[in-house]
Amino acid sequence: MEWCAGKGHLGRLVALTGQARVTSLEWDPTLCQEGERLAQRAHAKQRFVCADALGPEATGLLTPKLHAIALHACGDLHRRLLEHAVLSQSQGLTLSPCCYHLTEAKHYQALSQQGQRQALALSRDELRIAVQETATAPQRVRRLRGLEMAYRLGLRTLIRERWPTRVNEGIPSCPKAQLSDGFETFCRWAMARKGFVLEVVPDWAALEASGWQQWHQLRRFSLLRGLFARPVELYLVLDRVRFLEEQGYRVRLSRFTERGVTPRNLLIQAERI
Numbered sequence: 308m309e310w311c312a313g314k315g316h317l318g319r320l321v322a323l324t325g326q327a328r329v330t331s332l333e334w335d336p337t338l339c340q341e342g343e344r345l346a347q348r349a350h351a352k353q354r355f356v357c358a359d360a361l362g363p364e365a366t367g368l369l370t371p372k373l374h375a376i377a378l379h380a381c382g383d384l385h386r387r388l389l390e391h392a393v394l395s396q397s398q399g400l401t402l403s404p405c406c407y408h409l410t411e412a413k414h415y416q417a418l419s420q421q422g423q424r425q426a427l428a429l430s431r432d433e434l435r436i437a438v439q440e441t442a443t444a445p446q447r448v449r450r451l452r453g454l455e456m457a458y459r460l461g462l463r464t465l466i467r468e469r470w471p472t473r474v475n476e477g478i479p480s481c482p483k484a485q486l487s488d489g490f491e492t493f494c495r496w497a498m499a500r501k502g503f504v505l506e507v508v509p510d511w512a513a514l515e516a517s518g519w520q521q522w523h524q525l526r527r528f529s530l531l532r533g534l535f536a537r538p539v540e541l542y543l544v545l546d547r548v549r550f551l552e553e554q555g556y557r558v559r560l561s562r563f564t565e566r567g568v569t570p571r572n573l574l575i576q577a578e579r580i
Contacts, residue, residue: 309329310376366391382410410431415430420553451483456525556580
């Protein structure tokens with residue numbers, strides 16, 4: 308059972324290399340159709356179930372004889388897989404968790420009994436620390452990300468000065484190519500999208516400088532947060548490991564690739580004893 312399969316690339320690989328029958332669960336019908344087409348072309352023994360992993364239709368898909376697999380299923384999606392696997396007493400589970408902050412709960416709810424005894428109440432923002440590094444982004448992507456953040460912070464300064472009641476409104480995403488037109492063009496584009504009317508022309512250079520100053524300060528703060536990234540992630544992964552051990556599984560935790568490929572490289576492999 309491939310959980311949150313997308314187009315089923317992982318499941319198709321397992322079906323072809325392991326001579327196994329694979330059921331791939333995916334909620335997007337377009338991805339299911341494309342996955343079925345790729346499976347047929349590769350002659351893989353793979354079928355798709357179009358259903359929501361968080362919905363009642365996913366209940367009962369796992370059985371005692373199945374081995375569940377999931378690559379980078381986010382937050383509550385992989386948490387639900389763990390719960391379903393335990394309830395159905397599935398024979399095995401191979402999971403690489405991701406995006407722990409994508410959860411309905413305001414604070415982290417530990418899965419294991421050992422984790423529940425810890426006085427560690429992590430908020431969604433604190434959970435996000437575990438997945439914030441950009442180990443795989445090319446230099447150009449990082450440069451554009453910094454440029455956009457500086458522009459957004461400079462624009463936020465302008466909004467705070469002119470329209471303080473609207474400072475918490477989101478700023479729309481823009482095409483990255485548009486950033487090359489400069490800070491003023493970006494601001495005028497965003498303000499037009501949000502309906503801001505500029506009656507007095509501001510000091511664009513000062514606002515842009517303010518944006519860069521704020522961005523550099525945020526980067527310094529992120530260095531401090533980064534010190535806690537791997538420890539927080541290990542705590543969350545070990546909570547899942549202990550949960551499975553408490554439910555009668557033999558569990559192995561390992562790294563399946565280098566961080567340069569993906570920083571989410573921790574792999575949980577569990578087999579029911």
